[in-house]
Amino acid sequence: EAGVTQFPSHSVIEKGQTVTLRCDPISGHDNLYWYRRVMGKEIKFLLHFVKESKQDESGMPNNRFLAERTGGTYSTLKVQPAELEDSGVYFCASSQDDVQGKNYGYTFGSGTRLTVV
């Protein structure tokens, strides 16, 4: 099966510009997550979609970040306007719960490396 696909793989933008990251999860996976790794820090949770609904967005840094998931399929993460501290690697992951509602780990994409200059 195809894995989680993210694009672009790299993006370099100037402070104040807008960037949109896209994630295509594994087909049929209801759960979609966004994570971010800032240099020197651990990977941190941003938000969780179940189908098209935001289940948990407690990790979103501020209102410059907007995530959407169209029709429960692909997702976009928009940063507007971008700031220097937004630089990092943004990972998307997807998963599917079993019939008992258990989740056995996520499949991650390769990430988008965002550099704000």
Next chain:
Amino acid sequence: QKEVEQDPGPLSVPEGAIVSLNCTYSNSAFQYFMWYRQYSRKGPELLMYTYSSGNKEDGRFTAQVDKSSKYISLFIRDSQPSDSATYLCASYPPPGKLIFGQGTTLQVKP
């Protein structure tokens, strides 16, 4: 205090060595524990998954969880140069978001 603590290393071992990677966690509600492996410029890849305390073995890899001491371990036997990567421990209380450690960079030298 971070919820999951992991020594970032780097850790360098000769080929064939036994590698021990460790994490501690602070949240007693954590029930699921995972180890991910991440190669350079790639996303994390799930290696091992354990629920609650105990051991789980998969080939050369063994994951251990000791909930009494809030300690998570990953052992790699007969380490190979292809094992060189960053290893991330992670956990979560159900449902939802993973809490990661910082990751330990491992280099296995031929």
